[in-house]
Structure formats: C-alpha cells, structure tokens
Amino acid sequence: MFEIIIDTGGTFTDGVLIDEKQRIGVAKSETDPADPAKSILGCIERLAEERNLSLQELLRDTTTVTIGTTLPTNCILEEKGAKCCLIHTKGFRDIYELGRTIPKADIYNLKVQAPRVLIPRHLRFGVEERIQYDGQVVTPLNEKDVMEAVRKAKKNHVEVPVICFLHSYINPAHEERAAEMIKTEFPDAVVSSRILRRWIEYDRLSTASFAAYVKPLLTRFVQTLQRRLNEANFKGTLLFSTGLGDVTTAELSLENPGSVIGSGLATGALMGRFLAQLCGFENVITYDMGGTSLDIGVLQGQVIATTTESIIGDQKNAIESMDIISIGAGGGSIAWTDRLGVLRVGPASAGADPGPACYGKGGQLPTVTDADVALGYIPTDYFLGGTIRLDQSLAEKAINEKIAKPSGMDTIEAAYSIASLEEAVMGERVFLSVVEKGYDPREFVLVVGGGAGPVHAIAMAKRLGMKKVYIPKHSAVFSAFGGVVADYGYVLNRFLYRRDDEADVEQVKALYDSMEKEAVAIFGRQGIREKDMAVVRGAEMRYFGQLRDIDVTLPETRAGKPFTKGTLKELVASFHQRHQALYGWADPALPATMALLKLRAIGRRRPFKLAKRPLSSKNPSAALKRKRRVYFKELGGFVETPCYDGDRLRHGNVIASPAIIEEKKTTVVVPPGAKVTVDAYENYVVTFSTKPMKPQPKKKSGKRSK
Incomplete structure (x- = not known):
C-alpha cells in the first residue's frame, strides 16, 4: 500500500510516494494555475511511472493522498475570491476600519493608503441584537433584520455571507440562529464563531472573511480533485495539510477553509524539525526556495514558533499557524532595473508559464534561473533529470537585452550580479528573521529545501557566517516530504x-x-x-x-x-x-x-524513519560524472569544475570545492571554501574552511556578450 503527499506551488507541483517498506519516490511537474487538480494528477502519474505502474494501479493501492496547496493564499492575494457580505451587530459596521490594520513597516506615514478589505461597506448589513461580554443576552435577535439582510444580499448577488456578532466567542447562540434562518438561501454561509473563538472582534471578522472569500474556489477545487481521483480508481482518503502542519479530511477543511491557508509552508517547517531531531541539531533555520518564493522558518530548540498574527494582503488571519516568513525570491524571480537604473530582482515571478527565458516557452524576461544557467550552475541537459532541456542562448539573450546592455555590463557580469543580488536579498531576510527573535544566525544550522535552494544556499550561508548547512537528498520536494511526518x-x-x-x-x-x-x-x-x-x-x-x-x-x-x-x-x-x-x-x-x-x-499517524546507509570511502571519484565550466568570481571566472552524480554518491564521501552535485530534481552548487560530506542518510552536510582562500589570477575573458 502507498501514501502520496503533494505540494502545489506557484511554479512546480511536488510529489512524494511512500510504500509499506518506507521506500521513497519523488516527482516534480509544472503547475497549471488554471487547473491545479490537473497538475496534481500529472505529478501522481510521474510517481506511478517511477514504480512502473499505471496511474490507476498506483491509486488503487493508495490509502491516503495528502495535499498542501497555496491556492487559498493566492486567491486572496490575487483578489479572485467570492463576493461576500457581512451580517453584523447593528452599529458595528466599521470593524474592518477600526481594527488593527496599520502596517507596522510604515506606522508614521500619514499618507499611507487605507488597507483593502474583502467586504465593502455597502455589503455590510446590520442586525439588531446584543450579547454582552459575559454571554448574557441584552437584546434578542431581530429575525426581521436577518431576513432583510438576506434580501439585500440576494439583490447584490452575494455568494457567501459572513455572520459576525459581538461577543459570539462566549455565546454563539445568535450567530447560530441567524445561520439556521438563512441556510435555505445561503447554505455555505460562514459563521465567525465556528471559524475562530477569539475575543478580539476584528481578528474574528477578518479571519471569517478569509474563510468565506476562498470557500467557493476551494470547494470547486476539492470536488474536482476528488472526482478525478475517484475516476482514476482511488478509494482511499483525501487529506489536506493545515497552516499548523496538521492534516485533516477534505470535508473538515471545507468547513473551515481558513485552516488550509499556509499549508505548504507549514509542512516544510515540519521536515526541518524532523531532520533537526534526526541529526541532533539544536537550532535550525529552514530555507525553502522554490520557483516563486523563499519560505523561512526559525526553530530554536527544535520548536516551531506559531503565530496568530499572519497578514495576507492587507488583512489578518488569526487562526493559529506556523510562523513562516515568505518573500518573493525564487528561481523564477524576474531581474529588472528601476527608473534610476538600479538592478532589482523579484518579487514578480515568471512562474511555470511562460517561465524563465531558458525554458523556451516564450518568456522574454531574465530570471534567477536564467542567470544560474548562464553561470553554469544549472546543467542545461539535466534539469529535472533531463525531462526539461534548457536553452542557454535564450537565457543569455534575455540577460543581455534587459540587464547587461542597459547597465553597461557584459552578459556574464550581469548574470553574476543577478545571482549575487538574489543571495544578498535572501541573506538579509534570513538574518532579520533570526535577529528579530533575539538569536544569532551563526548559532543555527541552515536546513535547505526547494528546487532552487541548493543552488544558492551555501553561498548565502557563507555570507552570513553560518557554520553548517544541511541539504536533504530530496530537498527539491522539501514541503511535500514534510507531509510524511504530519499527524x-x-x-x-x-x-x-x-x-x-x-x-x-x-x-x-x-x-x-x-x-x-x-x-x-x-x-x-x-x-x-x-x-x-x-x-x-x-x-x-x-x-x-x-x-x-x-x-x-x-x-x-x-x-x-x-x-x-x-x-x-x-x-x-x-x-x-x-x-x-x-x-x-x-x-x-x-x-x-x-x-x-x-x-x-x-x-498519530504511522511514524516515518529514514534508513541509514553503510559507510563507504571518503573518495567520491566513483560518482564523478563529468567536468564543465562553472563561474566562480572568487576564482577569477569560469573554471573546469567536477560534477558528481547525486545518485552515485555514498555515505562517507567527501566532496571538495568547487564542485557541482547534479541531483535529478535539483543542483547543489559548492562554492570555494565549502566542503560537503555525505552522511548516513545520504544527505549533504556542508561545512566551511577557516583557511583564507588564495585568489587566482583573473582570466582575460569569460564574456559571452551578444
């Protein structure tokens, strides 16, 4: 029997397959934002191919399919949710505006724009009722007002009403009665006290509004996915990850859609904790860099911090979730110059379609992945195990036209600037995420995930003075893998x-x-x-x-x-x-x-254990695949660099820098000054040399200007 875990990101959909003997299979496929269910089935099909099974044969013997998804978060950020109205206690129409919504980063700006709200004032309908702070009814519910609110909602073509009355956290009787009255017209109405039993009105309203806003989209997604899975012979249980790293059934996730927000981020932190406990790391930073974003988690004492202060767009999600910081820095982040001619990278991403220019799908804008290809970090013939062939000439053309020529640089200099700036931006955010909590990043181990993470993580950690980096063999499916250890x-x-x-x-x-x-x-x-x-x-x-x-x-x-x-x-x-x-x-x-x-x-679900491998020699030469030219500024430009086949590296092998490790789903770039040791789980432990590096003579040319 099998267990499947899927994580759908903005660029790629990642899959992990676990069998009864806890053997691991992984797969990546491009995400189709218009049809995420199709992307999930496509990823599962690749997992089946790895086992020489058909999709139907694999799903027939699968007990659970667990989904982590960015769909609800993207729905909010892109403002593609349902049309909602608010049924509130009369006289309390402006809870949104009176809530704690001043952006902390710009608290003294008198000209700051008012935060955007999901429900405009003309769709907020007051109802006479009042329950006081101790749960006592002061004013009975006026049922005529409730029905008048329903009439107005229908007139305005509302899809999902939100019912939020004062002090319903202590006594939800009025909210429940109102929901009962309107369920014929609005069976999917969201009741705030069912979503969150908290005593701050704005927190409860904002969180319930998120749940209502994403509910129709999430419902359609779940129903479509369940139908397609059933058509493919799946008879097991469909589960969803939550923002707190738990799993729950699809039915329960639809009852409280807010719980699914941030689900993919949480499972990455779970994997970070699992590896920290496995290897005895006291403090870790999880660094999950995908195609669209970088997700950062700080685990001090192997404890994942949680928060009820998550901000999505301009409003607050107060459902308890893991405290994960996300920034727009991924492999697909677009490089551009601002009106002053200063180079910028991100937060906009090329996504999977058209993707980076090197994909050859029509993308014209240079991305971090294009820079990595131009610098030789990512092999053009082995991206995703060779399933996608990259075009280096298209990458260099985009960099040259959009960055190099306008900035007066040659193509390689511009590519290095893009990659280096991305590492600087990510390093700053990692640094701030740790020191803002009162810790020193040099006392933490960087645990790396995401398809783009191993390309840049070692260089970034070196910038921060960190002593150790840990890169799991299956880091490319880091968040999906975290779902394996979720309860x-x-x-x-x-x-x-x-x-x-x-x-x-x-x-x-x-x-x-x-x-x-x-x-x-x-x-x-x-x-x-x-x-x-x-x-x-x-x-x-x-x-x-x-x-x-x-x-x-x-x-x-x-x-x-x-x-x-x-x-x-x-x-x-x-x-x-x-x-x-x-x-x-x-x-x-x-x-x-x-x-x-x-x-x-x-x-508790079935415990998961990684199998230890027998100790081999320090010499990694048996895994040497080839040498190719890779750019390292510290060494003066392009140098012939040994490239190792990740599948042939064994426990005990030690890889000196500079080097490249080519895994099927990612590439590990080992810059000068770093050393990689393969541990008992065939993961990569990176340490740094304390000896000063000898600079090499600068080479005359490494240019590929167009």
Whole structure:
C-alpha cells in the first residue's frame, strides 16, 4: 500500500510516494494555475511511472493522498475570491476600519493608503441584537433584520455571507440562529464563531472573511480533485495539510477553509524539525526556495514558533499557524532595473508559464534561473533529470537585452550580479528573521529545501557566517516530504479571561472538557478513536495589566486525563517560566491572567524513519560524472569544475570545492571554501574552511556578450 503527499506551488507541483517498506519516490511537474487538480494528477502519474505502474494501479493501492496547496493564499492575494457580505451587530459596521490594520513597516506615514478589505461597506448589513461580554443576552435577535439582510444580499448577488456578532466567542447562540434562518438561501454561509473563538472582534471578522472569500474556489477545487481521483480508481482518503502542519479530511477543511491557508509552508517547517531531531541539531533555520518564493522558518530548540498574527494582503488571519516568513525570491524571480537604473530582482515571478527565458516557452524576461544557467550552475541537459532541456542562448539573450546592455555590463557580469543580488536579498531576510527573535544566525544550522535552494544556499550561508548547512537528498520536494511526518490535528479555543488567583478550577476544567469532547467528535468523523488521541492543553496568558499574551503549553498527555487543581498550578508555573525565557524576568507573586484556553488534539499517524546507509570511502571519484565550466568570481571566472552524480554518491564521501552535485530534481552548487560530506542518510552536510582562500589570477575573458 502507498501514501502520496503533494505540494502545489506557484511554479512546480511536488510529489512524494511512500510504500509499506518506507521506500521513497519523488516527482516534480509544472503547475497549471488554471487547473491545479490537473497538475496534481500529472505529478501522481510521474510517481506511478517511477514504480512502473499505471496511474490507476498506483491509486488503487493508495490509502491516503495528502495535499498542501497555496491556492487559498493566492486567491486572496490575487483578489479572485467570492463576493461576500457581512451580517453584523447593528452599529458595528466599521470593524474592518477600526481594527488593527496599520502596517507596522510604515506606522508614521500619514499618507499611507487605507488597507483593502474583502467586504465593502455597502455589503455590510446590520442586525439588531446584543450579547454582552459575559454571554448574557441584552437584546434578542431581530429575525426581521436577518431576513432583510438576506434580501439585500440576494439583490447584490452575494455568494457567501459572513455572520459576525459581538461577543459570539462566549455565546454563539445568535450567530447560530441567524445561520439556521438563512441556510435555505445561503447554505455555505460562514459563521465567525465556528471559524475562530477569539475575543478580539476584528481578528474574528477578518479571519471569517478569509474563510468565506476562498470557500467557493476551494470547494470547486476539492470536488474536482476528488472526482478525478475517484475516476482514476482511488478509494482511499483525501487529506489536506493545515497552516499548523496538521492534516485533516477534505470535508473538515471545507468547513473551515481558513485552516488550509499556509499549508505548504507549514509542512516544510515540519521536515526541518524532523531532520533537526534526526541529526541532533539544536537550532535550525529552514530555507525553502522554490520557483516563486523563499519560505523561512526559525526553530530554536527544535520548536516551531506559531503565530496568530499572519497578514495576507492587507488583512489578518488569526487562526493559529506556523510562523513562516515568505518573500518573493525564487528561481523564477524576474531581474529588472528601476527608473534610476538600479538592478532589482523579484518579487514578480515568471512562474511555470511562460517561465524563465531558458525554458523556451516564450518568456522574454531574465530570471534567477536564467542567470544560474548562464553561470553554469544549472546543467542545461539535466534539469529535472533531463525531462526539461534548457536553452542557454535564450537565457543569455534575455540577460543581455534587459540587464547587461542597459547597465553597461557584459552578459556574464550581469548574470553574476543577478545571482549575487538574489543571495544578498535572501541573506538579509534570513538574518532579520533570526535577529528579530533575539538569536544569532551563526548559532543555527541552515536546513535547505526547494528546487532552487541548493543552488544558492551555501553561498548565502557563507555570507552570513553560518557554520553548517544541511541539504536533504530530496530537498527539491522539501514541503511535500514534510507531509510524511504530519499527524492529524485540530486546535480549539475557549475564552476565559480570569486571573489565576480568581480562577475556579471547576470552570476551567469544564471548558477543557468541552473542548476535548468536541475534539473526540471531530476525530471520530475522521476514523480516529479516542484511545488513539493525545491532547496538549495550553493557554494564552499575560501578567495582569499587560497588553500582549504569550503562548503556554503543558506536556502532551492522553485524551481523557482529568484536569485538576495541580494541573492549573502547573499551567501558571509554565507561564512564569516562559515569561522568564522570553523577557529575562518573571514574578510569581504577580497575578497572571488566562485570556484564552487552548486545546490541541493529535491523532498519530504511522511514524516515518529514514534508513541509514553503510559507510563507504571518503573518495567520491566513483560518482564523478563529468567536468564543465562553472563561474566562480572568487576564482577569477569560469573554471573546469567536477560534477558528481547525486545518485552515485555514498555515505562517507567527501566532496571538495568547487564542485557541482547534479541531483535529478535539483543542483547543489559548492562554492570555494565549502566542503560537503555525505552522511548516513545520504544527505549533504556542508561545512566551511577557516583557511583564507588564495585568489587566482583573473582570466582575460569569460564574456559571452551578444
């Protein structure tokens, strides 16, 4: 039996196949943005070919297909979602505008444009009702107002209404009643308290709006994919990754579409943690560079940071997700010059169609991949294992016409400038991502993913003074591979807002019990029994008088374990310890406020292990494939560089620099000053020489000007 994990990116769709003996197969195919389901089936077909099976034969014996997708995020950023309206408490029409939406990067700019909202004012309909902060009904729901809102919604051709009333996080009765009343006309209406049980109105509204905005598109995608899989003989379970790195059924993902936002990014961080635990790395930075973007995760102490402050476009997604930074820096990032003639790279990408100029599909703009081809980093005859042949002359032509000539450079100088600037931009973002959290990047191991990652990661890490880089053999499908180690999961919240010295243990216990009961029901729908569940209890807490909460969690425990007075004391003690670790001080004598109780339910899947390989010799000559000219500025230009076949490298082999490792799905560029050792899992451990490099005489010409 097989398990398939797919990650659909902006440029490529990546696939991983795991069999009963945990043997690994990987595949990449170009993404069709107009039909992502087609791209997924195409990728699965390539996985089948690797096993000499037909698509139908593979899917017949597949138990689960797990999907990580950027579709909801792209839908929001490209403003291609559904037409929505808001049914709100009368008098609170402007929650969007009053929310915390001032961009942090430009907080003092008085001329900054107002943030764009998903639901304009003329599509916000007030309803007379009021529930106060403690859940008591002050004003009953006016059902005539609800039906009037429905009439207006239909008149304006609304697809999905969002129902968001004040204080529904503590008492959702009015929201539920309104949803019941309108379900005949709008069966897909989004109820804010079902999406997020948080006490900040703007957070709940903005998050529910995202869910409504992407729901029709995601529904069509899921239905199309499920139908095509079924037609291809698939009888297993279709799963989706979530933004927190869990997996959930397609049915549950459609009930809360917001949970799927950021799913591909989260699984990359999971793979980073898995490798950190496997190799004993205490601190790692995940660096996943694909065709369109670079995703950065910081794991201090092997812990993946989470956030409820994700910004997509101009609004906030407050569903808890992994804290991953994404920037527009990938292999397809387009090089251009601004009005002052200064070279820029990205954030716009050539995508898969037309793609970089070297693809020969009509692309006219130079990209990072074109620069890599011109410099000899990427082999033109072995891109994706030779399935796509690249045209070096087209790459050089685009660079020459758009960058070199206008800037007064020769073609190779311009290509190097593009690649070097991309590395500088990525290095700056990696550096800031770490130091903003109070850490030193030199104390971290860079774990590399993505098809373009191994091309630039070593040079970038060298710039930052990092000591070690770890490149998995299957780094090209890094995020998809992360789905292999993902478990079933679901996060639930309950509002409390009580000081620890005033908290009633029975009230706290009742809230945790209600969340656990709900989690058992949710997991039951996915075929997971209570005895196979684990739970992690936690809270968002602050010292009384503070404005910001911090996340506190207790150790994982079995479902059904009683919550006692001792458990409450342990939770409060954990808060003081966490505050001390974050801010350097704590005072157990001060009262702590428990703003929000949290419970994360976990359903374990089959554990995954990488097989160790026997130790071979240090000499990698058996894997030497050829030599070709590659540009290294430190060595004066193009030099004959040994190229190794990644499939023939063995545990213990040591590769001196400069060198190229040609994998089927990616290329590892080993610049001068670096050394690569193949570890027991046949992954690549990169270290750096402390000896100063001897400069070589500058060669007269390495130009290929057009």
